[in-house]
Amino acid sequence: MTYFLDLFMSGLTRGSIYALIALGYTMVYGIIALINFAHGEIYMIGAFTALLASLVLSSLGLTGWGLLFSVAAIAAIYSAMYGWTVERIAYRPLRGASRLAPLISAIGMSFFLQNYVQLAQTPNFMLFPDLIPQMPFLKPVAGYLNRTQVMILLFTIVSMVALTFYIKYTKMGMAMRAVAQDITMARLSGVNIDRVISTTFIIGSVLAALGGVLIGCSMRQIYFHMGFLAGMKAFTAAVLGGIGSIPGAVIGALILGFAESFAAGYISSSYRDVVAFIILIIILIFRPEGIMGQAQTQKV
Amino acid sequence: MTAATDRPQSAAKTESSDLILSALGMSMVFGGLVALNNVDLSIERDSITALIGPNGSGKTTFFNCVTGIYKPTRGDVILYPAIDLPSISLKGKPADVITHQGLARTFQNIRLFNNLTVLENVLIGRHTRMKAGLWGALTRNKKTRQEEAEAIEFSFELLVTYGLDSMANELAKNLPYGDQRRLEIVRALATEPKVLLLDEPAAGLNISETSALRDLISNIRENEKVSILLIEHDMSLVMTVSKKIYVFDYGRLIAQGPPDEIQRDPKVIKAYLGED
Structure with missing residues (x-):
């Protein structure tokens, strides 16, 4: 039972990180039908920014919760600037071009950012500081739940709730839903779609950066290529849940997280990715639009 | 001259x-x-x-x-x-x-935002007359909240004037055809x-x-x-x-x-x- 709970918790936290990244993929796809392959790199940049910020801030004497939250905020803001810039220089000029063009541009951006970080920060694994303060109140459940997992779940839940409210109740959230449904009509109703798209990239980047900070705290090491596999997994999660659907991305990410964790625990850790992708294949055979996705009827 | x-x-x-x-x-x-x-x-x-x-x-x-x-x-x-x-x-x-x-227009084939409610469809039309940007959205300051409240009031009044207020919280796709036409026109009017x-x-x-x-x-x-x-x-x-x-x-x-x-x-x- 303890073993099961262990695997369950690790699946839940793994799934939460995937969900934070997958939301960026699914929101961007929902709005401009672009698979933003550079998104995994934003997550990586979030982790590196957090590393640098934590070194500077802790040398200035900041510790504990203050350090954690200011590092997370700096990583989020800095990555959001990257996300915004990537959209501005790599995708916006290609708006209206064939769908392949921005896709290639996204792949190029991904290589560029990876290599840039490799050159700037060396290709080595870098030690990530333990930013999460001790939580004495966790003593009774110490066997099942550690402070890193608590923090990951907390960040994820708060971000999801905030995002849901943002999309449902604010002017910009409503505009996002309108643009996702009919971009021309949104424009004709007076919505500035460039601003909506920029905001989508900013929100996606903030979430990915938080994911990067959390994975750093959890794995205690980061490196320039970490965004690739994480990005692929999160993209898988988004497709699994139905790309374009926000609750779908969260559900898909959790399924993927649990599948990987249980496969690694009960079969073998080398089968982890195999099981994850078998699930993806099965779902795509029987429900190609994904779990929460809506089948698209092509209009003539 | x-x-x-x-x-x-x-x-x-x-x-x-x-x-x-x-x-x-x-x-x-x-x-x-x-x-x-x-x-x-x-x-x-x-x-x-x-x-x-x-x-x-x-x-x-x-x-x-x-x-x-x-x-x-x-x-x-x-x-x-x-x-x-x-x-x-x-x-x-x-x-x-x-x-x-x-300038505002409607389409020959109705183009509503089907998965938005009737009121939200009209609110999208208000977008162009609202000023709050990203900063306002992030901080939710008084001005932004007031502006959003005014937009809702304006939109709801339009719905009342053109007889769609009883359906304000229905999804647009659930409206009868004639009302969808009417809603499309009201959404266009919301842009003033x-x-x-x-x-x-x-x-x-x-x-x-x-x-x-x-x-x-x-x-x-x-x-x-x-x-x-x-x-x-x-x-x-x-x-x-x-x-x-x-x-x-x-x-x-x-x-x-x-x-x-x-x-x-x-x-x-x-x-x-x-x-x-």
Whole structure:
């Protein structure tokens, strides 16, 4: 039972990180039908920014919760600037071009950012500081739940709730839903779609950066290529849940997280990715639009 | 000479003070197909103008050129926002800017945001009249909240005026067809347009719905200080509501004038019925 709970918790936290990244993929796809392959790199940049910020801030004497939250905020803001810039220089000029063009541009951006970080920060694994303060109140459940997992779940839940409210109740959230449904009509109703798209990239980047900070705290090491596999997994999660659907991305990410964790625990850790992708294949055979996705009827 | 300096853009054309919008020499070419050929069309302030013509004569293409969906190959669109304000060229502007300047339209095939509620559809129309940007959205300061509350109030009042308030929280896709048409028009009105362009609003409506639409259009004209340009095939509707009619055929303007003149115009009859 303890073993099961262990695997369950690790699946839940793994799934939460995937969900934070997958939301960026699914929101961007929902709005401009672009698979933003550079998104995994934003997550990586979030982790590196957090590393640098934590070194500077802790040398200035900041510790504990203050350090954690200011590092997370700096990583989020800095990555959001990257996300915004990537959209501005790599995708916006290609708006209206064939769908392949921005896709290639996204792949190029991904290589560029990876290599840039490799050159700037060396290709080595870098030690990530333990930013999460001790939580004495966790003593009774110490066997099942550690402070890193608590923090990951907390960040994820708060971000999801905030995002849901943002999309449902604010002017910009409503505009996002309108643009996702009919971009021309949104424009004709007076919505500035460039601003909506920029905001989508900013929100996606903030979430990915938080994911990067959390994975750093959890794995205690980061490196320039970490965004690739994480990005692929999160993209898988988004497709699994139905790309374009926000609750779908969260559900898909959790399924993927649990599948990987249980496969690694009960079969073998080398089968982890195999099981994850078998699930993806099965779902795509029987429900190609994904779990929460809506089948698209092509209009003539 | 003095007249020319008073109204430089249109002094040669016509009395601009009576006009709200004019399209000058509009042409749209798709590859080798000339969809619109050098069309001049003007809309008088506070009037209902109709645009008719056989299928494929370029009416919707004209709408698309004016509202910024297409970039016209040649020609200009000039808006005269008010008598004492300078005129604005809308040529080549993106659709959201044109909407902001005061043009709003509806579509032949209804294009609502199906998965948004009725009220939210109208709120999207308010977007262009709201100022709060990213900063306001992030901080949710007092000004932003007040602005959003005002937008909801404005939109709900529009729904009340046009009889859709009882369905405000329904998803747009669940509305009956006639109400969807009406909602599309209300959403366009939410942008506070100076010119409202309606593309076949009576398409698919039955006789009683068409008659309700006629009342709706007349009501809008009276309540909203808006000039209307209407594409329509329902001749009884066109002839009763419009002050001036333009007739297109094969992308050209073949006739213009008041309804009784148009009904007798041999070129119009020929375009619709063919020759013996």
